[in-house]
Amino acid sequence: MYIVKRVLTMFLTIWIIATLTFIIMKFIPGDPFVSDADVLPEEVLQNIRAKYNLDKPLPVQYALYMKNLLMFDLGPSIQSETRDVNTLIADGFPVSALLGLQSLIIALVFGLLLGIVAALNHNRFLDYAAMFLAIIGISVPSFILAPLLIKYFAVEWKLLPVASWGTWAHSVLPSVALATTPMAVIARFIRSSMLEVMKQNYIKTAEAKGLSPIAIVVKHGIRNAILPVITFIGPLFVVLITGTFVIEKIFAIPGLGKYFVDSIFNRDYPVILGTTVFLVLFL
Amino acid sequence: MRKAFSNLSALLLLVSTILAGCSSNQTSSDAERKEEATKNVKQEITLNALSEPPSLDPALATDTTSGWVIDHLFEGLYTKNKKGEPVLGAASDVKVSDDGKTYTFTIREDAKWSDGDPVTAQDFEYAWKRVLNPETGSAFAFYMYYIKGAEEYNKGKASVDEVGVKALDDKTLQVQLDAPLSYFDKLLTMWTFYPVKKSLVESNKKWAAEAEGYVSNGAYKLTSWKHNSEVVVEKNEHYWNKDEINMEKVTWKMVNDATTYYQMYKTGELDLIQTLPTDVIAQEKDSEEFKIVPYFGTYMFMFNVEKEPFNNPKIRRAFAMAINRKAIVNNITKSGETPAYAFVPYGVNTPDGDFRKVGGTYFKENAKEAKKLLQEGMKEEGWNKLPEVTLMYNTAENNKKVAEAVQEMIKNTLGVKIKLANQEWKTYLETTAQSNFQMARMGWIGIFVDPTVILDYYLGDSPNNRTKWVNGKFDNLMAQAKVEQDETKRFQLLHEAEKVLMADMPFMPVYFYSQNYLTSKKFKGIVYPINRYPDVRWAKKIAD
Numbered sequence: 100m101y102i103v104k105r106v107l108t109m110f111l112t113i114w115i116i117a118t119l120t121f122i123i124m125k126f127i128p129g130d131p132f133v134s135d136a137d138v139l140p141e142e143v144l145q146n147i148r149a150k151y152n153l154d155k156p157l158p159v160q161y162a163l164y165m166k167n168l169l170m171f172d173l174g175p176s177i178q179s180e181t182r183d184v185n186t187l188i189a190d191g192f193p194v195s196a197l198l199g200l201q202s203l204i205i206a207l208v209f210g211l212l213l214g215i216v217a218a219l220n221h222n223r224f225l226d227y228a229a230m231f232l233a234i235i236g237i238s239v240p241s242f243i244l245a246p247l248l249i250k251y252f253a254v255e256w257k258l259l260p261v262a263s264w265g266t267w268a269h270s271v272l273p274s275v276a277l278a279t280t281p282m283a284v285i286a287r288f289i290r291s292s293m294l295e296v297m298k299q300n301y302i303k304t305a306e307a308k309g310l311s312p313i314a315i316v317v318k319h320g321i322r323n324a325i326l327p328v329i330t331f332i333g334p335l336f337v338v339l340i341t342g343t344f345v346i347e348k349i350f351a352i353p354g355l356g357k358y359f360v361d362s363i364f365n366r367d368y369p370v371i372l373g374t375t376v377f378l379v380l381f382l
Numbered sequence: 383m384r385k386a387f388s389n390l391s392a393l394l395l396l397v398s399t400i401l402a403g404c405s406s407n408q409t410s411s412d413a414e415r416k417e418e419a420t421k422n423v424k425q426e427i428t429l430n431a432l433s434e435p436p437s438l439d440p441a442l443a444t445d446t447t448s449g450w451v452i453d454h455l456f457e458g459l460y461t462k463n464k465k466g467e468p469v470l471g472a473a474s475d476v477k478v479s480d481d482g483k484t485y486t487f488t489i490r491e492d493a494k495w496s497d498g499d500p501v502t503a504q505d506f507e508y509a510w511k512r513v514l515n516p517e518t519g520s521a522f523a524f525y526m527y528y529i530k531g532a533e534e535y536n537k538g539k540a541s542v543d544e545v546g547v548k549a550l551d552d553k554t555l556q557v558q559l560d561a562p563l564s565y566f567d568k569l570l571t572m573w574t575f576y577p578v579k580k581s582l583v584e585s586n587k588k589w590a591a592e593a594e595g596y597v598s599n600g601a602y603k604l605t606s607w608k609h610n611s612e613v614v615v616e617k618n619e620h621y622w623n624k625d626e627i628n629m630e631k632v633t634w635k636m637v638n639d640a641t642t643y644y645q646m647y648k649t650g651e652l653d654l655i656q657t658l659p660t661d662v663i664a665q666e667k668d669s670e671e672f673k674i675v676p677y678f679g680t681y682m683f684m685f686n687v688e689k690e691p692f693n694n695p696k697i698r699r700a701f702a703m704a705i706n707r708k709a710i711v712n713n714i715t716k717s718g719e720t721p722a723y724a725f726v727p728y729g730v731n732t733p734d735g736d737f738r739k740v741g742g743t744y745f746k747e748n749a750k751e752a753k754k755l756l757q758e759g760m761k762e763e764g765w766n767k768l769p770e771v772t773l774m775y776n777t778a779e780n781n782k783k784v785a786e787a788v789q790e791m792i793k794n795t796l797g798v799k800i801k802l803a804n805q806e807w808k809t810y811l812e813t814t815a816q817s818n819f820q821m822a823r824m825g826w827i828g829i830f831v832d833p834t835v836i837l838d839y840y841l842g843d844s845p846n847n848r849t850k851w852v853n854g855k856f857d858n859l860m861a862q863a864k865v866e867q868d869e870t871k872r873f874q875l876l877h878e879a880e881k882v883l884m885a886d887m888p889f890m891p892v893y894f895y896s897q898n899y900l901t902s903k904k905f906k907g908i909v910y911p912i913n914r915y916p917d918v919r920w921a922k923k924i925a926d
């Protein structure tokens with residue numbers, strides 16, 4: 100019963116969001132087919148609109164879209180004329196997901212490490228050093244960090260390719276650039292909750308029992324301190340795997356992130372709706 | 383995920399050629415040894431398409447990125463030679479009837495598709511009628527309206543059988559035009575007129591969506607298309623003129639970020655890049671690898687001739703004369719643009735020389751004269767004070783800088799304060815299409831190199847003409863020029879038409895565009911057309 104209820108709520112949410120997106124989207128002035136300065140004769144435009152069912156009245160367009168959505172058909176892309184939204188997502192999502200997972204792992208491993216080291220060395224040099232790194236991680240935006248990474252790791256030291264996609268080596272720099280901010284956030288989360296946890300009575304009990312400091316930190320400390328981070332990982336995970344516009348642009352990555360932004364500038368209605376629905380499905 | 387990594391070997395190959403490039407340092411002046419060394423150089427080049435080509439279907443493509451790839455994959459009845467002139471391509475012969483309305487093309491005996499099948503006249507007939515079919519929804523269908531019955535069919539007013547394109551037999555294609563068209567050969571080099579393989583396209587609607595199963599008839603065949611990442615084409619062994627083609631493999635990466643592609647060029651991951659950011663131009667402008675090529679387009683401000691104060695021609699002219707174009711191209715755009723005092727850019731060869739040089743300039747910048755004209759104009763309209771003017775532009779860094787400079791210049795020379803407003807591109811297009819502006823920025827680039835495509839912009843019934851300016855004399859001259867068979871007379875008519883346009887000035891030209899490139903010294907023979915991206919069909923890699 101619970102599951103049925105959840106699934107129904109999910110469909111309701113998707114329907115509401117798809118409808119709202121549809122309405123807002125149609126309010127943006129502009130035409131998807133007037134792409135360059137070149138204006139097409141009205142009859143030619145009519146033919147193209149007919150191809151995408153955009154010549155029909157809005158309620159009909161809406162009904163058609165919802166019908167196709169039920170069958171998981173997100174329709175054709177207007178910008179990529181020969182391809183449809185389903186394939187755009189099928190092509191882009193694995194790339195974004197791989198990148199997102201890698202950066203999530205980097206963020207978690209290094210974030211935890213930094214946070215724990217900082218907490219255990221509270222108010223000492225290592226704490227300040229780790230938190231200094233974290234502050235930098237939060238305050239330096241990825242579009243600054245990414246070119247810096249490229250400049251040193253690719254151009255100066257020639258260790259990794261500058262950009263593009265294909266081998267694993269191509270995914271290293273973008274994963275690092277993408278991971279920095281979440282890593283810093285995780286580090287600060289862990290530090291504060293670790294400090295909290297280490298003051299608890301059960302830690303004192305563990306110390307009194309004569310457990311080794313490592314056992315205390317791993318078994319009692321981290322396990323309890325990680326809870327707030329876990330609640331934060333859910334949405335972070337979705338944000339990371341659905342792609343990021345900036346990182347994808349800088350590193351020329353064929354991911355999903357660009358569609359969220361480009362589709363709006365192109366007035367590519369099916370892609371706007373498709374990516375939104377896809378994102379909602381994940382959240 | 384597997385898909386993304388499947389072409390590992392191709393990439394390794396690429397990386398290895400790049401790595402190899404670091405080790406050798408050939409400086410020998412001995413021509414023979416150079417020739418010998420060249421033989422062993424892998425003939426591969428990596429370009430940057432900037433973004434995913436929206437469509438590799440010649441019937442649907444409307445942008446220069448798609449056109450760049452398609453021009454390497456296909457060949458029309460006419461193709462462009464190294465000088466950019468139209469020469470016979472897939473056709474070996476053409477006969478034009480005396481009235482100039484009927485063209486009979488003979489398709490080359492050895493014209494073949496990349497799968498080895500012969501290219502037939504039926505393929506051309508099918509391809510063109512497919513463009514015109516309203517259901518195809520081809521945006522460039524109107525470029526075919528010169529063909530008899532084409533416009534009617536595309537607009538749903540006539541049947542397909544009335545279209546004047548007919549395959550008389552496997553190798554003979556007959557085309558009937560409504561009226562003689564002097565630049566029909568140039569028009570036929572456009573990708574919209576390329577053939578598609580009838581049997582393939584009929585059986586597979588999505589034939590152009592992926593590299594697999596994609597068939598073309600030009601110098602190259604499509605071997606890999608990783609969407610949003612790269613397109614790879616390789617020499618088509620069935621191409622009739624394959625001996626002329628030197629470059630074996632061309633890769634287009636899709637890198638949109640200017641800093642990134644500049645760095646990829648620096649590390650050798652890209653061999654040729656275009657559209658450099660201004661800071662890079664400043665850094666590279668003295669380098670041998672840097673190149674500026676004029677681009678066949680004009681940057682301008684349109685005037686709405688029905689809105690005050692630009693309903694007065696003298697005031698329009700005053701504005702045009704009041705700005706300093708040299709300062710704009712030297713200090714703001716800084717990428718080799720040329721100040722424009724007319725509409726048609728440089729680059730059109732006519733029997734008397736370059737069209738622009740023959741036509742000359744139509745006005746001069748002169749602050750005093752401009753002020754005088756403004757006063758006269760205001761007097762004619764009975765204004766003591768000039769109605770408020772807002773200059774509109776679409777949101778972009780360069781447009782903003784130019785608009786601000788113009789604002790300042792107008793203030794200094796005419797003593798008129800104008801306001802600036804900007805809108806995002808698509809919104810802007812809609813606003814200007816409704817002629818909801820006084821003065822608005824626009825750019826226009828000729829899809830083929832002929833004054834007609836530029837001047838057509840301001841025809842009374844042109845959907846591009848947002849200025850509400852309609853001039854019977856101008857329209858008339860343009861119509862005459864289109865049917866004039868004598869080249870010299872035709873260009874005379876076009877000069878006259880431009881003169882009429884520039885006398886009235888429904889717009890003020892600012893500059894003629896330019897394109898800038900960085901090309902690796904390892905390559906020779908790349909052709910830089912003035913209205914397309916570089917053509918690498920004849921390029922040669924001379925060093926690793």
